[in-house]
Amino acid sequence: MKKPLLLLSFLITTCSAVYAQSYNEKAAEIQKTVWGNATPEFSLKQVPAKYANESAVILAQSYNIQRTSNLKFKFLIVTASIANRVTRVSTLHERVKINDKSALERYSTLEYQKKLDKSMSFLIAKINDVHNTYIGAKIIKPGGQETVVNTGEEVLLKNTGKDQKGKLAIPGLQVGDILDYYISNNDLSENAMEDSYKKNDQVYVLADEYPILNYSLYFQFNSKTSVYYIAANGAPKLEESTLPNGDLVYKLSKKEMPKYQSQKWVSVYRQYPYIEISSAAKSKMMSMGNPTAKAGGLTANKELFQTFFHEVNNPIDEEPKKIMKDYFDSRKNLKAAPLDSSMKILYDAWKLRLFGNFDKDDVDDLKALNYRTAKGTIATINMSRLLTDMDIVHEVLLVCSRNTSSLDNVFNFSDLDAVIRISNGNKPLYMCFDDAVTHFNEIPAKFQGEKAISLVPKRKSATKYVFDEMNTTIPMVSADKNHVEEKVEVSLLADMQKLKVQRLVKQTGYMRHDGQKNLLSAMDIDNGLMELVKGPPLAKRLSKNYETKKSADAFLGGMGKSQVEVRKSFMDEAQEQFGQEPVQISDYKVINPALENNKPVFEFSSTVILNNLVKKAGNNYIVDAGKLKGSFVQLDEKDRKRTRDIYMPAARSLTFTINLAIPQGYQAKGVEELNTKKANKTGSFTSSATVKGNVLSIIVSRVYAGNFEKAADWPLVTELVDAAFAFNNQKILLEK
């Protein structure tokens, strides 16, 4: 018995030793390549004086990716196949001067996936999928002494045969040192599903946490590779060339790259220059059955979008139409219904179909149900085919969210979104597929004002749709439609220290979505969606799916909110509004859930007791009146200068009516100071106050006129921000 064990043990030991040697040899080879072939910038030791106050300065940073793909013959059990073998070596090389302890902390540890083997074996066949990471580091002391770090001092946080995670604390590193390190990821994959533009997508934003003196990108692909890249938002084009062996090279070098600085109201993928690049095997054979594999850019993805109309490959989900028909009970009723009514029901039926159905995993986090969003492109394609079938004239609008890259910079299919515009005289109707509380004919803020491509589909056959195409723009929604109206009744408690604040809040459009998702339970929303179309009850829907049927009790029991959870939701909302945790909360309730677009105003109320807003002053009291409406944005000094345009979340408006009961025997002083008016083309801030009897009424209004402002208009925006913030600090005196 002992002999085989010994042999096995020997084999394991030998294999491990072979692997270790092989890994170490490869590591040495990579080290020689990275440091041996480094450009002169990686020898820099001096930092220009202007960077002396920076936490760290990157003297040189390079990303180098080399990819080779080749077709390999693979024997399977009774047949053979061609596999695409992709080898990819991606190396980040960075040389950084560390100027303070914060940067020392940032660079003192390297953590990496040392090895990951996801290869799959099928008897004699093996599909390789192996990842190895090699690291190297050297420290250059201020006196010039250079020490190569012994990477063997790493620890393995995970150490199974196929999965190793390494972590290295860089020894000897101190403030004032230069750290020159690299992380080289080596991948070998024969898994065709992992080889697509989507999976291999790399984005390089041309700004970093620290200033970069020398920056370079170098991508090399063999001739069997298909490459697509974009240079967005003013990023320079990559320099392209071909090596003697036919390899394609794309490169870029830049000097003095500024660091990224966070600002209010920006859209990173619209405003910062970046390079996005990806690759996939050129062979058509390798992308069969995976049409997205090499769809790069707007045109390719638009065409891809159109191919998804194919009814055989992508059968139509008829359920929304069925629900709509059931709702109207008869064909006659349906035909008699005005277009906006029938389309509303069809849209609401889609919502119930999507958000009223659940996955077995949903039960693990029922609180997340309210935050689910639809895949707009997929929903649009299905709805468009239903509408086509119903002879409803409509357009499909291809668009990008304002929070992601622009339409011009679409790279992958997932960058695209879509909505439907139904012809309806001069009042077109919109179907936008976003969250569960979006109404029929409501355009989400992320699409408002965006350029779009209009596609008018025509069905030629089940497998062929053709499209008329033109450019268009999705309309803006005015500030008054994205509105918060809050009525606040305020009185001092007997201790003359605390305030009782009774709130009635009404929210519309963009301004209601967060409130709905936070204050309503998943069950409230589900009930609402069901009632909109007289759909089947939740229990019935759950029972249609074997997996959800098993967990039906958990769904039914867990989608509601307990009293404690409801209280906490309202408490959180009040805390965010007033910037302090209320001493008490009571009488909190949702008055209108606004799931029905015929009752579109989300309405709730609560009563809170607030502390620290009243000051005693002799026999008098001072009330922080400006804080009774919650706090407005304040600007830091660094925010006052701006060169980037302003991406507001939406055009929006807020109105607060505050009625403060003046205690008997007191008079309000300082009322006139509460009157303010500032208005410009970017919006307005106004406040007015009057006393009638024993009630001081303050009306505050803030309007953000647009969802986008030019940087040149930033002073106009700051003028309003400052006016609103100044109001926040206004007080009134209750004089005895």
Add this chain to the structure above:
Amino acid sequence: MIKTFTFCAIGILFVKIAFGNTADSVVTISSAIENYQFVYNTKTASVEIKQKLTTTYIANNFQASVPVVQGYNNHFTITNVECKVDGRIPWGFKPTYTYYGSDDIFYSDQKICYFPLIIPKKGGLGIVTFAETVDDPRYFTNIGFSESYVVNQKQIVVKVPRWMKVELKEYNFNGFNITKSTQYISGEDADVITFTIKNLPATKQESNSPGPTYLYPHLMVLCKSATVGGKTFTYFNTLDDQYKWYHSLIKSTIADQGAITAKAKELTGGQTNDIEKTKAIFYYVQDNIRYIAFEDGMAGFKPENADEVLRKKYGDCKGMANLTKALLTAAGYDARLCWLGTKHIAYDYQTPSLAVDNHMICALNYKGKTYFLDATESYLGFDEYAERIQGRQILIEDGEKYQLTKVPVALAGQNANAQISKLSITAGAITGTVNYVWKGEDKEEILTGINSIKREKTEDAMVRYLSGDNNDYKVTNLALSGTSNPDKDLTATYALTTKNGISLFGKTYYIDLDNTKEFINGAIKTDERRHDYWFSHRQNLTRNAELAIPQGYKVASLPAALKIVNPNYEFHVQYVPAGDKVTYKKSIIIKNTHLPKTGFAQWNADIEQLVKTYNDALTIKPISE
């Protein structure tokens, strides 16, 4: 700073607390049985502890999910895990065994076995059993009773053969329904001690609370010796035994004495004063050695070689203490390594056990005084002590023997947060200059914050801190003292303009001279809080704001003074008029960092008074009115 053994030894107690889901009770533990048995392993000729822990969970909701987690390591082996839900092994049941990761610990050999226990039906039962072996009684230090969930009934059964000398010391039994019985089994010549616990509340994590060994009922297991198999094993029968073991681990902790000697010479060169030399060494380690907790096997107990710590520029508490000691010794001073448990731990060395300590520092004996040097406290000065070690019993190496003493309790003046300002009213705003001085742990807090952010953002961050993140409190010309000299106080001076603290109605000014208002939200929610409250450190806050009364004005009303003095804390607030000035004086002193639950009502009443005082404004009127 926490050594490996703390985790593994008190594994049951801590691991469950660390991963417990206390927010809402998805399950109740209807019953639990834990069997512990000392056995002699003839193959390894050692005493082991066999454990079998069986827990029955009853679901309070549908689809109740419990993250079941059990820690293990080189001495603590999980030999079997079983799980049944409503009588069946869950489909695909497969526990995950992995390393334990934590933000505080760079690397630890502590591992965890975990799996989600999902009970689909309300009222359904999940039964989890762990079989475990501890291979060395020294590592078997605690048996915890509490769980992250309410326990209806639990039995802890400890079988001790009479060849094993062990003491089970009971902690925090008061107020809990725990009964104990002992039975002698003659056939096995063993005593069986059974603890039965009923209606045990779930553990609850709260900020600023004492460590779990203060809070929850548990047994400290003191394994003293065993005589079995013709052999006698001595564990920690006395503190001598524990020290002997510790001492064996620190006998050789320098490999390259030359490197140490050269560094000590470099650091002390040019210094003639002994204290200055020792400071130079201590501050070097503080400033240049990054704290990284590295706990692997014996490395959890044995310090890294001093020369290695010097080379790597990082180390854990043991490594930093060892380097401090080595450099001081090389410079000719009497320096020793010391072991201690921070305030987080309820025990001291009266109970010799690996659970007693979790920290190592260095002691310097100089001219009859012992200075304790803890280089992990990056910004505390020489002879200053962090709250977490003050007054703690400390075991100091002394060759083959040891010394047992206490870390001094710092003088009241060690910590300070003082603001002095000279203010006037200009164009409807309060303007003037403000000076701050921070000392001791208050200084450390600020410096830790400053050094955790990027250099170019330091001033921004400091302005935000000083203004309470309120743009209306405008800080200009900020001058911050150097932050690199640990011997000096940290100071800040700046010019101030604010309209926030002043209101003008008619010709009358209403003024608030306190922009910091410490403890304004300091009331403790007595309906929610379960544990005592421990302040992070002793506090000595003073504010002195002198306001020049504008010409033609007089003080119309002064807020009432506040004076609250008790043995644990003091609040003093007063407006003092003098000539054409009025001075706001505030002093808040936290003398005792431990605020017990019994003191909450008084504390809240006092905080209410303090808040009331904060919300009282000074009134200044024209003399003519």
